Amino acid sequence: MKDYQIYVSVWAALLVLTLVTWQVSYIDLGLANAAVALVIASFKASLVALFFMHLRQESRLVWGFAVFPLVILSLIIFGTLSDTLFR
Amino acid sequence: MSEEKAAQSGPGRGYLEEKGWRSWAYTLDHKRIGVMYLFTTLFFFLLGGVFGMLIRLELLTPGPTFFSDQTYNEMFTMHGSMMIFLFIIPGIPSGLGNFLIPLMIGARDVAFPRLNLASYWLFIMGIIVILFSLAHPMDTGWTFYTPYSAKTAASVTVLSFGIFLVGMSSILTGLNFIVTIHQLRATGMSWLRMPLFIWSMYATSIIQVVATPVIGMTFILLAMERLFGIGLFDPDKGGDPLLFQHFFWFYSHPVVYVMILPAMGAISEIIPTFSRKPIFGYKAIAYSSIAIALAGFLVWGHHMFVAGMSVYADVIFSILTFSVAIPTGVKVFNWIATLYKGSISLDSPMLYALTFIFLFIVGGLTGPFLGSLATDVHLTDTYFVVAHFHYTMMGGTVMGLFAGLHYWFPKLTGRMLDERPAKTAWAIIVVGFNITFFTMFITGMQGMPRRFAEYPEKYQAGNVISSIGAAILAFGILVMFYNYVRCMFRGAPAPADPWRGKTLEWTVPSPPPTENFETIPTVTGWPYSYGGKGDGDA
Amino acid sequence: MPDEGGKVETAHADAGLAYESSKLGIWIFLGTEVLLFGGLFLAYAVFRIKYPELFHRDHLELNRTLGTVNTVVLICSSLSVAAGITAIRNGKADVLKKSLVVTLLLGATFLAIKYFEWSEDFAHGIYPGTDVFFSLYFMMAGVHGFHVLCGLLVMAWLLVQAGRGRFSAEYSTPVELTGIYWHFVDLVWIYLYPMFYLIG
Numbered sequence A: 001m002k003d004y005q006i007y008v009s010v011w012a013a014l015l016v017l018t019l020v021t022w023q024v025s026y027i028d029l030g031l032a033n034a035a036v037a038l039v040i041a042s043f044k045a046s047l048v049a050l051f052f053m054h055l056r057q058e059s060r061l062v063w064g065f066a067v068f069p070l071v072i073l074s075l076i077i078f079g080t081l082s083d084t085l086f087r
Numbered sequence B: 001m002s003e004e005k006a007a008q009s010g011p012g013r014g015y016l017e018e019k020g021w022r023s024w025a026y027t028l029d030h031k032r033i034g035v036m037y038l039f040t041t042l043f044f045f046l047l048g049g050v051f052g053m054l055i056r057l058e059l060l061t062p063g064p065t066f067f068s069d070q071t072y073n074e075m076f077t078m079h080g081s082m083m084i085f086l087f088i089i090p091g092i093p094s095g096l097g098n099f100l101i102p103l104m105i106g107a108r109d110v111a112f113p114r115l116n117l118a119s120y121w122l123f124i125m126g127i128i129v130i131l132f133s134l135a136h137p138m139d140t141g142w143t144f145y146t147p148y149s150a151k152t153a154a155s156v157t158v159l160s161f162g163i164f165l166v167g168m169s170s171i172l173t174g175l176n177f178i179v180t181i182h183q184l185r186a187t188g189m190s191w192l193r194m195p196l197f198i199w200s201m202y203a204t205s206i207i208q209v210v211a212t213p214v215i216g217m218t219f220i221l222l223a224m225e226r227l228f229g230i231g232l233f234d235p236d237k238g239g240d241p242l243l244f245q246h247f248f249w250f251y252s253h254p255v256v257y258v259m260i261l262p263a264m265g266a267i268s269e270i271i272p273t274f275s276r277k278p279i280f281g282y283k284a285i286a287y288s289s290i291a292i293a294l295a296g297f298l299v300w301g302h303h304m305f306v307a308g309m310s311v312y313a314d315v316i317f318s319i320l321t322f323s324v325a326i327p328t329g330v331k332v333f334n335w336i337a338t339l340y341k342g343s344i345s346l347d348s349p350m351l352y353a354l355t356f357i358f359l360f361i362v363g364g365l366t367g368p369f370l371g372s373l374a375t376d377v378h379l380t381d382t383y384f385v386v387a388h389f390h391y392t393m394m395g396g397t398v399m400g401l402f403a404g405l406h407y408w409f410p411k412l413t414g415r416m417l418d419e420r421p422a423k424t425a426w427a428i429i430v431v432g433f434n435i436t437f438f439t440m441f442i443t444g445m446q447g448m449p450r451r452f453a454e455y456p457e458k459y460q461a462g463n464v465i466s467s468i469g470a471a472i473l474a475f476g477i478l479v480m481f482y483n484y485v486r487c488m489f490r491g492a493p494a495p496a497d498p499w500r501g502k503t504l505e506w507t508v509p510s511p512p513p514t515e516n517f518e519t520i521p522t523v524t525g526w527p528y529s530y531g532g533k534g535d536g537d538a
Numbered sequence C: 001m002p003d004e005g006g007k008v009e010t011a012h013a014d015a016g017l018a019y020e021s022s023k024l025g026i027w028i029f030l031g032t033e034v035l036l037f038g039g040l041f042l043a044y045a046v047f048r049i050k051y052p053e054l055f056h057r058d059h060l061e062l063n064r065t066l067g068t069v070n071t072v073v074l075i076c077s078s079l080s081v082a083a084g085i086t087a088i089r090n091g092k093a094d095v096l097k098k099s100l101v102v103t104l105l106l107g108a109t110f111l112a113i114k115y116f117e118w119s120e121d122f123a124h125g126i127y128p129g130t131d132v133f134f135s136l137y138f139m140m141a142g143v144h145g146f147h148v149l150c151g152l153l154v155m156a157w158l159l160v161q162a163g164r165g166r167f168s169a170e171y172s173t174p175v176e177l178t179g180i181y182w183h184f185v186d187l188v189w190i191y192l193y194p195m196f197y198l199i200g
């Protein structure tokens, strides 16, 4: 039963965060809008990964393979921006 | 089959025992799948070689002689894309890698045998789709740059789909190998007791898994551009044509290490065996494989120096490019140090391995000229580049593959190669190769641009020399293949360990039985103990 | 890693090792998915920085409410998958079947809403190719939707297998792997939702 409870709390948290980010988007915060939305999204994504996908209980090896692609992804983004931002 | 029995009744048939096409098409045996990959990819090597020869034929004369300009464009595109996507990328990893990885780590098969077979058939499906694109042959060069590739009448969309499938196959193979190496090593085989070939295959697989999806998306976007005009690469619609190049090279630079790392792995096995010395600097070679794989992701911009990138990006990528030279140099020095004072025997695998080192040094040392901004502006898109990458890819990877094929031929087929034709072929290939491609450094420096069917008269001498060299090279390759085919059926039966190698694949009969090992071996030391100093763990 | 190798003879001989291997495999696969979508994220970053006004103007054209509803739908489907996995780990195959049905329905709802949104876009003359923003929107939502569709097909297959009693407390690997994949698809949407509907 305990497992179900965790899932339900995570689910509830995700719903609340969705509502928050949805409502905040109607308030004009200038650049901060994007920042808030992405921070909330990342928080939600971490919840999904840690609890629903059980990353919390996984070995270091799995963690490695979960994080490594993100490193590579940031590489391609920053490398390309180093061109397009300053062209 | 036990070894005595094999000795009595000629070569045992091992995993080759079962006959009929079904036993191949549905096989889950990593060895058979590896062999199927080898046949498929070598077929495309020969076919791509034919196109290479036709290119050289046309370039005998300055004007258009045998083919129209359009046909020439199609031919070098065929040549380049077949060699890259259908031969060299899948060749060593999926071919030799499949055959050797489980044998070398003491496993009965890869982690996911069914996935392994699926990725072979995905590869074949991709090839079939690519064949359909021949209705309107590609004329973009193997790099498919937009905006031209978005406009040409050639079947870019079909081809994109085909290459996407081939890429998926490559991803699944890489994934399979990573899990295999992590999970299925025999008892006692710690990371630092793994053969160096395994290290390099591990690094290769990592690149395959993280770089290939990017090219997959590139081809999806290219196809969508043609189908719906999404405009992401089209300046008229606010898109950015250079973005395509970023996408393309983010995959295609790391992938040159998919080509070269497995060859380096093969060389790291062959050099100690034929020097009868423990490999020098085991750890350095092992870790440099990983370092190369990682550094390979940092330098893709060096293909875009003259494309109009920002100056910042130019400088950053130029500096970073030099960082890959370090781990590569580490490997070369360690191989040479292994040779030092070894008791070297010049059997055919060793000849090819030494050739690899030599030609790869030439290819490698010409790289920095292209990585430095100032010289690259002069040399880019000339035959200097063509020479550079043929020295690394053909002089490097292909020689590494040949070395590997000669070395593991007895294990693959259960028969020995004839040494005499092997060495003759080797000599012809080395001479032909250098005549063909060294000349290109010079014509390139004189300014001859690549990818043109026609050229000014002043370059003719160089081109004729190159073409003659190419004919010699092709002849050598034919001799070598003749030797392969003949010895596959006629060769003398091979003992389990003809070269006195120390890795696990030599402990089982040649060819190995279906499940590889009767009992899974227990590993107690590293695989390069040839007595004397340096024995034991690294 | 204090990994001395030699876990067992073969993957097939040891169910635990096979399970571990499959899990490692699916995570590596998800890594490739990250980089597949990664190309699109990169394109988004480049153009969003280049054309902030365009992105702002265009994103107002999308239906924010429907986007939010779809986010909620996917989050709920994640819950039902997770519940199904817990159920089968405890040997409750019937609960698994129910939760698979719920997930299938939610996934289908997601696609139906998407279909509705897109028809509306087309009716307003918005197509892939209209401009960079909408091209990215259709590409990313399209590739994501394709992943949802694949997930649903696998889920339907799982349902059939579950009906045949293939899964139990001892063996539920395919269910778990599909679950991890499904959560990942959810996770991608969690980013797409703000990127297109909220901050444009």
Ligand code: HEM
Binding pocket: B048, B049, B052, B053, B055, B056, B076, B077, B079, B080, B081, B083, B084, B087, B088, B140, B141, B142, B143, B386, B390, B393, B394, B398, B436, B449, B450, B451, B452, B453, B470, B473
């Ligand atoms: C049989 C020996 C070979 C010959 C005679 C040969 C010849 C050539 C020539 C003359 C070109 C330049 C065409 C032009 O720019 O107009 C070329 C391009 C190329 N070759 Fe080779 N080659 C050979 C083998 C290989 C091998 C083994 C590989 C790779 C594994 C390879 C990969 C390529 C690639 C990628 C291009 C660039 C194609 C393009 O510009 O799109 N070649 N080859």
Ligand SMILES: [Cu+2]
Binding pocket: B252, B253, B256, B299, B300, B302, B303
């Ligand atoms: Cu490069």
